Amino acid sequence: MKKVELTQKEKPNFLEMINNFLVIGSGAREHAIVNALYSSRLDSKIYCIGNSYNPGIMKLCFEYVVGDYNSSSFVVNYANKNKIDYAIIGPENPLEAGVSDALWEANIKVVGPKKELAKIETSKAFTRNLQVDYGIPGGPKFQSFTTLNGVAEYFEELNHEFVIKFDGLAGGKGVKVYGEHIETIPDALDYCKSIIDSGGSFLIEERFIGEEFSLMSFCDGKNIQHMPIVQDHKRAYENDSGPNTGGMGTYSDYNHSLPFLNDTDIESAKKINLLTMEALKNKTGMDYIGILYGGFMAVKNGVRLIEYNARFGDPEAMNVLSILKTDFIDICKRMVSASLDKIKIEFENKATVCKYSVPNGYPDNPVKNQIIDISEIKDKDKLFYASVNIEGDNLIETGSRTLAVISVAETIVDAEKSAEDNIKRVKGPVFHRSDIGTKELVDSRKSNMDKIRC
Numbered sequence: 001m002k003k004v005e006l007t008q009k010e011k012p013n014f015l016e017m018i019n020n021f022l023v024i025g026s027g028a029r030e031h032a033i034v035n036a037l038y039s040s041r042l043d044s045k046i047y048c049i050g051n052s053y054n055p056g057i058m059k060l061c062f063e064y065v066v067g068d069y070n071s072s073s074f075v076v077n078y079a080n081k082n083k084i085d086y087a088i089i090g091p092e093n094p095l096e097a098g099v100s101d102a103l104w105e106a107n108i109k110v111v112g113p114k115k116e117l118a119k120i121e122t123s124k125a126f127t128r129n130l131q132v133d134y135g136i137p138g139g140p141k142f143q144s145f146t147t148l149n150g151v152a153e154y155f156e157e158l159n160h161e162f163v164i165k166f167d168g169l170a171g172g173k174g175v176k177v178y179g180e181h182i183e184t185i186p187d188a189l190d191y192c193k194s195i196i197d198s199g200g201s202f203l204i205e206e207r208f209i210g211e212e213f214s215l216m217s218f219c220d221g222k223n224i225q226h227m228p229i230v231q232d233h234k235r236a237y238e239n240d241s242g243p244n245t246g247g248m249g250t251y252s253d254y255n256h257s258l259p260f261l262n263d264t265d266i267e268s269a270k271k272i273n274l275l276t277m278e279a280l281k282n283k284t285g286m287d288y289i290g291i292l293y294g295g296f297m298a299v300k301n302g303v304r305l306i307e308y309n310a311r312f313g314d315p316e317a318m319n320v321l322s323i324l325k326t327d328f329i330d331i332c333k334r335m336v337s338a339s340l341d342k343i344k345i346e347f348e349n350k351a352t353v354c355k356y357s358v359p360n361g362y363p364d365n366p367v368k369n370q371i372i373d374i375s376e377i378k379d380k381d382k383l384f385y386a387s388v389n390i391e392g393d394n395l396i397e398t399g400s401r402t403l404a405v406i407s408v409a410e411t412i413v414d415a416e417k418s419a420e421d422n423i424k425r426v427k428g429p430v431f432h433r434s435d436i437g438t439k440e441l442v443d444s445r446k447s448n449m450d451k452i453r454c
């Protein structure tokens with residue numbers, strides 16, 4: 001374990017009434033979480049366990065360590081040693097590894113569901129079966145497979161409108177949409193076979209046609225409060241071409257909806273998140289405490305659920321936390337004490353655009369360990385570091401998404417202009433999507449949805 005001690009901003013009564021917060025993860029999402037904690041009116045001491053040196057988080061933390069945050073024993077030992085009161089788990093892997101369970105056992109309150117509940121993200125079959133068993137609307141026709149038996153027949157049954165999903169965590173890259181990522185039936189069968197050969201299982205499900213959006217909700221197991229709706233862009237290149245990524249950029253609108261959605265769509269998505277939180281309680285007997293992130297698609301006749309994540313979205317966290325008006329520490333304390341109904345969570349009526357700068361070659365063959373120059377970036381406080389490291393005085397990109405910038409403005413178009421102006425100042429072997437949040441792109445989403453609905 002490598003350890004760096006830094007000074008956190010001293011606040012009045014710093015040593016009194018403070019709570020120790022541990023943030024797990026060191027990407028841009030966790031940078032946004034640490035920022036939100038740091039901006040609280042309540043005093044706290046922030047600790048972070050990361051997998052590389054994130055200079056943005058390090059600046060705001062009391063102590064930052066690099067270590068194996070998927071190891072429950074490592075995390076619990078660290079938390080006990082530092083008398084941590086609350087932990088916030090950023091990424092999905094520690095949730096899958098049961099780090100939340102281990103922390104609760106050690107009497108540390110955790111924002112981030114226990115392992116069994118995190119299956120809502122870690123197992124696609126779990127989620128689809130939950131939808132069926134508890135009558136939650138918005139699911140596709142689907143079947144789970146562990147062999148090729150019946151696969152070709154099921155492609156036929158779905159009239160070749162299908163999606164193949166590896167049943168496990170794959171960083172957003174385990175899903176192949178027929179007609180987009182895979183063009184022929186032999187290629188589709190090959191993909192299924194590659195999953196079987198590696199010992200995995202997969203789902204084949206009905207392909208939906210429409211526009212995607214993310215609805216994240218704060219949950220305490222009994223109560224739920226929703227965040228503004230965001231649209232992510234999963235494809236690597238302009239105009240939604242190229243391979244799927246973790247997400248290249250996002251936007252949200254001043255009214256917390258999106259130009260292509262109507263009120264009924266939003267109410268349907270909120271209802272699905274609520275029913276899912278309740279179904280999880282009924283199925284497991286446990287409270288879902290943390291962020292429930294529904295990936296939805298607006299289709300011809302309503303809203304469909306694409307997938308669930310058991311954590312903040314990345315980049316979506318940057319959009320919503322940048323306009324959060326309610327104190328984030330208050331929200332965390334409410335989530336872990338089943339009292340979310342005691343506060344009203346509010347966001348500014350502002351539009352946001354977030355853009356990622358990623359290494360050349362990302363996601364399939366990214367350049368690694370190259371120097372990035374961010375000296376020309378304006379508004380450094382709008383910058384969130386992701387897959388980077390520090391070597392001497394140099395900032396190094398380590399191969400995944402490098403850093404993100406956020407811009408907040410009255411309109412999406414204005415936010416886009418300043419985000420674009422900032423992200424193109426990153427110098428080095430990197431690229432970004434200049435189309436995210438532009439008027440052309442947002443208008444095309446709306447006209448696509450109008451066409452689908454008519």
Ligand code: AMP
Nearest residue numbers: 163172175205206207208234295306307
């Ligand atoms: P997931 O990892 O489940 O979010 O899937 C990654 C991407 O695949 C989604 O963002 C969608 O673009 C696409 N996708 C997943 N499931 C479906 C579906 N049933 N119909 C259409 N597209 C889908």
Ligand code: GLY
Nearest residue numbers: 232247313314315
């Ligand atoms: N924005 C996609 C994700 O966080 O999984």
